[in-house]
Amino acid sequence: MKLMSHLVERSRMLDDIACADDFGDMPDLEKRILAILSLFETNRKSGNADEYVFPDSRRIRPTLVGIKSFLREGAAIDIEKMRASTEQLLRRKLVAKKSDCYFLSDSGKRVGKIFRIERMSKGYDNLLSRTGNSKAYSLFCEHVFGKDLSQFNVLDMEQLDTLIEKLELKPSEVALDLGCGNGRIAEYISDLTGAKMVGLDFAAEVIKNAQQQTVDKKDRLTYVPGDMNELSFKEGSFDAIISIDTLYFVESIDATIRRLKKLLKPPNGRLAIFYDQTCDPDESRDILLPENTKVGVALSSNGLAYETVDYTTNSKDIWIREIKAAEELKELFVKEDNADIYEDRVQDAKRTLEKIEDGRHVRYFYLAKLKK
Ligand SMILES: C[S@@+](CC[C@H](N)C(=O)[O-])C[C@H]1O[C@@H](n2cnc3c(N)ncnc32)[C@H](O)[C@@H]1O
CATH class of the missing domain: 1.10.10.10 (Winged helix-like DNA-binding domain superfamily/Winged helix DNA-binding domain)
Incomplete structure (x- = not known):
């Protein structure tokens, strides 16, 4: 997204x-x-x-x-x-x-x-170094998501709790956060579960900063710069892989999921994905069913069994909160020279709300598992 x-x-x-x-x-x-x-x-x-x-x-x-x-x-x-x-x-x-x-x-x-x-x-x-250093953005995250993890997504604490609960990560396990941004979500998950997290993102300065900020947790947290389209980890490296609002940016969702499946460690490897999909006004709404989205189709065609949770209604509330919080914090955003962040948030929220109202936009959580 x-x-x-x-x-x-x-x-x-x-x-x-x-x-x-x-x-x-x-x-x-x-x-x-x-x-x-x-x-x-x-x-x-x-x-x-x-x-x-x-x-x-x-x-x-x-x-x-x-x-x-x-x-x-x-x-x-x-x-x-x-x-x-x-x-x-x-x-x-x-x-x-x-x-x-x-x-x-x-x-x-x-x-x-x-x-x-x-x-x-x-x-x-x-962008992410500005959001990471912005007081306005920190308050925005608290208001909208319930906690400031420098989220750059549509993931509130309800969704994050579901992800953590369903993944059942253990301290002995290693998970990859694909497109981890500022890395604070990976840090939060590791703090709660004790699992080792690897955060990957192509924003190299942001990754460097995430590693520096968490140096006291370096036995559990590693941040690496890299392109999601060119993943070079060894096969079977991860017990779990998380993708929160990142698959919009890959060249092929099918090829990426094929690669991610290989990176999962058998037999219990799992893949957790948050993903939004929109359809055109003249397109059939059927493509918005969980099994018909690009992610649903790619998971099935790669032989992965999955369950889904529909977060469309929940995300609608998040978008509404985004507009309210951005308006309340507008002055602070402007003072920080981050007016563009305020404007983008409001515009994006308005556009997405319109599509949700029109039944043309959905948000799903997918939890896929390697078949035993
Ligand atoms: C919408 S943000 C989501 C960030 C984070 N997962 C979160 O939920 O807050 C998308 C992230 O994907 C990263 N990204 C986009 N294209 C990428 C690519 N080709 N390789 C690696 N990271 C990429 C961006 O730098 C950004 O951090």
Whole structure:
């Protein structure tokens, strides 16, 4: 999921943060165009040729205008400048053009992915280090979730308690928190259960900070930087794997679950996932049934048995609390120079509430187990 809509979140990341200059003298606008085209690739193709459907239901074609809509200062960018950049990318054979749409070539896909991941991880580094150090955000978490664990999700203490209760972690066990953010949830789980936790996230600075903050618990807590799409742990490393609002960001949910299953230790390995799914107004609501969501389908196709808990109604209350708390804390957010966090929370909550009211948005907890 997202506390900001995926689109807003991703476009800001793509846009705001300079990426390392690995590709020599390639101008920044060209890198950004490649990253944006890579973002298109990670979204669903609609029935209409060339059109992509984004998580907030927007349908966009990868034309110059479509690409421009992902640049934060898009309106101010001269379309001719963008045209010149795409011409360069065409010349470098990183991009191909079909009528007025642009697509990545195979080499463009590789390079575009690097820029996309790099920009997104730096974006999260920036955002999560700000939420982690913000008094307003700490109070926001207390009001909304019942405790400040620097949550960047829709997980209140009721949901977290369910997760802990159902996982039944023992002190002898090791669990992975995939996309752990600031790592405070992993720390909380370890403090309660005594289990060893490994937190993985691609926000490298945030991970470094989490390790420093918990140095006195380093026998139980390890934080590692890494990409969820390229997990390099040994097979059978974990008794449990937790994914709280992170599977929206992987390239393939099916491939990720296949990999996670391999990382689980037989025979009792378990996988706990919190996941939201939205459907378009014209789509059948059947895809929102727990067994039909992307996660439900991927668990089944990978031979994992699972149980689910429907948290849609509970999450509706959380979103309502988010708006109230954000409004109450607005002044403090602004004073801290974190007005964008306040705005994103309110906007995202309003958008999601509308979809929940319309029966187009669900939130589930999945607990999957290796079959004995
Ligand atoms: C919505 S936040 C959830 C954070 C945390 N699980 C929580 O519940 O508070 C998504 C997290 O996934 C991380 N993330 C996104 N894409 C990733 C990737 N490809 N590899 C590793 N981490 C990723 C982000 O840095 C962020 O911490």
